[in-house]
Each structure stands twice: as structure tokens, then as C-alpha cells.
Amino acid sequence: MRQLIWFRTDLRVQDNTALNAALAAGPTLALFLVSPGQWQAHDDAPAKVDFWLRNLAELARALRALNVPLLIRKADTWSDAPAVIREICRIHDIGTVQVNEEYGIHESERDRQVRACLGADGVDLRSHLDQLFFRPGSLLTQSGGYFQVYSQFRKVCYQRLHSALPSCLPLPGPQQDLGIPSDVPPCTVDGFPAPSEQLRQLWPAGEAAARERLDAFALEALWCYDDRRDFPARAGTSQLSPYLAAGVISPRQCLHAALANNQGEFDSGNPGAVCWINELLWREFYKHILVGYPRVSRHRAFRQETDALAWRRAPDELEAWQQGRTGIPIVDAAMRQLLATGWMHNRLRMIVAMFLTKNLLIDWREGERWFMRHLIDGDLAANNGGWQWSASTGTDAAPYFRIFNPISQSQKFDPDGHFLRHWLPELAHLDKRDIHDPSALGGLFGVPGYPQPVVDLSASRERALAAFRDLGGRTA
The missing domain is CATH 1.25.40.80 (Serine Threonine Protein Phosphatase 5, Tetratricopeptide repeat)
Structure with a gap:
């Protein structure tokens, strides 16, 4: 009986549980759904979608060597997926759809609906532990x-x-040619502008x-x-x-x-x-x-009492953080790295997240959303977990009174200022002592071309501590 391997976030042929299961069970076709509406709803970054498409093109070549035809269909949102997959199964006489499990409430609901729709036609949706x-x-x-x-x-x-x-599973051997032509993977998708060639070269597919x-x-x-x-x-x-x-x-x-x-x-x-x-x-x-804990997929804090925290609405400060113009060099360099490369070093993710949620006292969900809209490695579980850890709202999170001092972090982890000079050329002339905190140099305007700090680190730290202490009093 014919099998359909439905690729999602498992764009490989090596050590792919569902692909191996499909080819072991019978003649196999492959499917990938292009879902721009869903990707936009999930705040997926253009760089990430471009990375998917480039890897999809590589996957198509690898599948060709296995004689597995790749079908590419549009299902704008996941609510469209059941009907699209059902039609493919009817046209190609598919008996089983093989998938690797995905997690999150929307992914689970999508798969539940697909399973129910296919089940009405006697087609089985078989899921595998893989990621x-x-x-x-x-x-x-x-x-x-x-x-x-x-x-x-x-x-x-x-x-x-x-x-x-x-x-690890071995690479499956090629099957007999089914005589079904493969579709050509798209190079772009509406709503997701192509990133720069420099960014693409950082992340070969x-x-x-x-x-x-x-x-x-x-x-x-x-x-x-x-x-x-x-x-x-x-x-x-x-x-x-x-x-x-x-x-x-x-x-x-x-x-x-x-x-x-x-x-x-x-x-x-x-x-x-x-x-x-x-x-x-x-x-x-x-x-x-x-x-x-499905609530973390619903933009809710893991520690539910922290939903009452008095976050500040400060759009100008949020924009300064987003664009790397806070006047705190390590924060600005990290945010510029994100904008230019689609990636940020993990230590820096903690520093900028704690600065936003503690020193600026801006809701962690603003940072989580901005990261997802720019990260090439955006992943709901890891991104949410990291943001809630830094904001002291999550599981096993940093205690609320543990607040990184970004200047101390910069001095410790970029002691010679090499990272800062790369991303902040306007500060490149400063020595390794002054570059971490140019505002300490004094003067009316500071360093020409570089902003003054948007917040006093000591005063904002006390403000965050007071907000969390007040939260404890209100929820006691």
C-alpha cells in the first residue's frame, strides 16, 4: 500500500524516523505544505522561511536519489491541511500518512484534524518520535x-x-521509480521577503x-x-x-x-x-x-501569578531596544547582530532579555515576539523557555532578584571589546575600558553618533525589584 511522508520541520533524509518507516512499509511519496498564513500567525521570520525553502530544495535533490517524488501544495493555514492531504491521498491511493511528531497546541490540533479527516476515508496517520x-x-x-x-x-x-x-537510523535505499513527477520547490513565498545574500551565506542549506x-x-x-x-x-x-x-x-x-x-x-x-x-x-x-503546560503556547506565563505583574508600556524604549539604540553597548551590539544575521549568541540572548524585562520592565512577550520575527532558528519551546527564564516568569527561572548588569556582563564576556567594535563601529575608537560604558566618559553629549542610555541601570533595577515584591504582596 502506498505511503505518504509528510515533511514538516524534519527536512532531511538521514536519520528520519517517518521516512524510514514509510519506505519500509511500501511505495512512498513525499509532501510539503507551504503555509504562509500560518507562518505569519506564528511570527516566523523571513530569514527562517527562506532557510526552510532553501533546505526544501536540498531535500528535493536527496529524495530524487531515493526515487521519492516530492509534492508541494499550498495550505495557507493549518485548517486547510486536512482537505489538501485528503485529496492527495485519494488521487495517489495512499493507505498511510507517516509524520514525525511536532509539539505545541496548534501543531497538535492540526494533526488531530488531519487524522480525523483521513480516518473517514480509512487512511491512517501514523506519527513517530523523532525530534x-x-x-x-x-x-x-x-x-x-x-x-x-x-x-x-x-x-x-x-x-x-x-x-x-x-x-541513528541508516539512510534508506532507493525505491523503484513510481513515474510520478516531483514539484519544484518555490524560492520565495509572498509575505516573506528574501534576506540578504550575506545572511544566506552564513547559513548554507x-x-x-x-x-x-x-x-x-x-x-x-x-x-x-x-x-x-x-x-x-x-x-x-x-x-x-x-x-x-x-x-x-x-x-x-x-x-x-x-x-x-x-x-x-x-x-x-x-x-x-x-x-x-x-x-x-x-x-x-x-x-x-x-x-x-499548554498555557505557554497561549502567550501565558508559566508562573501564573506573574500574569499580574505591572509591566510598563514604553514604545519608545521598546523600539530603541529592537533597533540596537539603547545606549548600552552590549545590548545594542547583540540586537544589531540579530538584525543582520538572524541569530544571536546565547549569552547575549539572556543579557538583552533581562535588560528588556527587568531594566525596562517591558513585558517578555514583546521580546519573545520580536525574536521570533527575526530568528532563523526561531523555535516556540526554546524561545519561550528562554524568555520566561530571563523574565522570572517561567519554569526553573532565574529568581526575580537576579538581574544581570549588562555592563558587568560585557566586561566579563567581551573583555577586550572585540564583539562591541564589530557591531558598533561608532565606538571602535574607544579603549577596552571605556567601550563597555561610554556614558561614563562624561561630557554633555557623550560619544558622537551613539545614544545616551535610555535608562539608569541602578534605578531601573530597584524599580524591577519593587514590581516583583509588589506582585508577591498582591498574590500572597
Whole structure:
């Protein structure tokens, strides 16, 4: 019986659970749905959509080598998906649709509707665990709930991984030619302008590019990851997050690459490898949170009492933060990096998020939305988890009184100012002492061409502490 592999955020042929299952079960066709209305509703960035399309073109070539025809259809929103897929199944006599599980309330509802629609025609929708090591709901506390503390979640993950390490699937062999022509992937989609060629070159598409990046990181930088990952001027991180978010590479492939360079150890051996595996498990943790606590998919705080927090409405300050014009160099450099590259170093994500939510006391949802609209690696679970951690509204979040001083962070993690000079050329002439806080130089106008700070860091810190203390009093 013919199979249909419905690709979503799993744009690869290597180690793809649903694809392997489909080809093992029978003659297989592939499908990808172009859904601009849904992507806009989810605030997906133009750079991210462009990355998907470029990877879709690479996937089409890889499928061609397997004799799997790729059908591309438009379903503007996911509510259109059931009818579109049903029609394909009828035309091509499909018996089973194979998918890799996705998480979030909209993804779950989409798949429920597709399953019900296909079921009326006797077509089965079969879903597979693929983008996680463990299916949500399979790792629970002793009381039967989802973990809310990462260290406890990680401990159970280690126990399971030691006893049942998920293996990578081999590349399936080609099937017989079905004589069905493939569609040509679109280069652009209305509503999502193409990013600059410079940005595209930073993120080459395809599994080969992802694997090359993974192998180079594992061999050259994994051993010192724990020492270098917090310094944005150094090449200390893997920069694999866009490939993981689009499913161009799997977390299993990443885990096995780390283990191969750490004598097979998860929680001992090389500190860099252990640290990076922990980052993979943080990614896992936030996806489990997405399933266990659906309110985080609905723009709600995980800690529900913080929904009463008195956030400020300050559109001018928000825009200054968005455009990298706050007068705080490390914040501005990070925000300009995001606008130019579609990516931001993880340490900087925490710094700019805490500055927005604590020093400016602006709702974390404003920052979460801005990030999603610009990140090439935008992922609901990771982005929401990171923002709520920084805002002290999330699970296992930073305590509200832990507020990064961005100038101290800059001095610690960019001590010579190399990152600042790259993204803030108007400050390039300053020495490594003054560049972190040019406002301290004095003078009526400060450094020509660079704004004065939009906020006093000490006073704004006290304002944030008071707001959180007031929240505690009102919810006691």
C-alpha cells in the first residue's frame, strides 16, 4: 500500500524516523505544505522561511536519489491541511500518512484534524518520535507530573540514556521509480521577503552543510565548549540551532557526535562535551514543558501569578531596544547582530532579555515576539523557555532578584571589546575600558553618533525589584 511522508520541520533524509518507516512499509511519496498564513500567525521570520525553502530544495535533490517524488501544495493555514492531504491521498491511493511528531497546541490540533479527516476515508496517520529523545509524558515525577526543574529532568534523562541510547537510523535505499513527477520547490513565498545574500551565506542549506558544521564543532571546539561558549567574539558555539529547528539534522546525530568525542560518556569525561549534551537536554526539557503546560503556547506565563505583574508600556524604549539604540553597548551590539544575521549568541540572548524585562520592565512577550520575527532558528519551546527564564516568569527561572548588569556582563564576556567594535563601529575608537560604558566618559553629549542610555541601570533595577515584591504582596 502506498505511503505518504509528510515533511514538516524534519527536512532531511538521514536519520528520519517517518521516512524510514514509510519506505519500509511500501511505495512512498513525499509532501510539503507551504503555509504562509500560518507562518505569519506564528511570527516566523523571513530569514527562517527562506532557510526552510532553501533546505526544501536540498531535500528535493536527496529524495530524487531515493526515487521519492516530492509534492508541494499550498495550505495557507493549518485548517486547510486536512482537505489538501485528503485529496492527495485519494488521487495517489495512499493507505498511510507517516509524520514525525511536532509539539505545541496548534501543531497538535492540526494533526488531530488531519487524522480525523483521513480516518473517514480509512487512511491512517501514523506519527513517530523523532525530534526528541523521549516522548513527552514518558518522563514524569514520582507524583506523575511533568518536571518543572531542569536538574531533576536531566537526572532522569541520564538514567534513561545510559540504559536505552537512541540510535541513528541508516539512510534508506532507493525505491523503484513510481513515474510520478516531483514539484519544484518555490524560492520565495509572498509575505516573506528574501534576506540578504550575506545572511544566506552564513547559513548554507542542506544536510551536508549541517553535518560538516557538526563534525567540525565536535572535533575542534567541543572539548573547550564549557570555557568558550559565553564569549560572543569567539567561535565557541556550534551554531547548529537553525539546522535543529528545521530538522535538517537530528538531536540523535548531535548526541552521537558528542559521545564519539567523549568516550561514550554523558555526565563525565570532557567537561565541554558534557556541557553541550546538557544544552541538548535543555532543548528537550522546554519541548516537554510545551506539552505538559499548554498555557505557554497561549502567550501565558508559566508562573501564573506573574500574569499580574505591572509591566510598563514604553514604545519608545521598546523600539530603541529592537533597533540596537539603547545606549548600552552590549545590548545594542547583540540586537544589531540579530538584525543582520538572524541569530544571536546565547549569552547575549539572556543579557538583552533581562535588560528588556527587568531594566525596562517591558513585558517578555514583546521580546519573545520580536525574536521570533527575526530568528532563523526561531523555535516556540526554546524561545519561550528562554524568555520566561530571563523574565522570572517561567519554569526553573532565574529568581526575580537576579538581574544581570549588562555592563558587568560585557566586561566579563567581551573583555577586550572585540564583539562591541564589530557591531558598533561608532565606538571602535574607544579603549577596552571605556567601550563597555561610554556614558561614563562624561561630557554633555557623550560619544558622537551613539545614544545616551535610555535608562539608569541602578534605578531601573530597584524599580524591577519593587514590581516583583509588589506582585508577591498582591498574590500572597
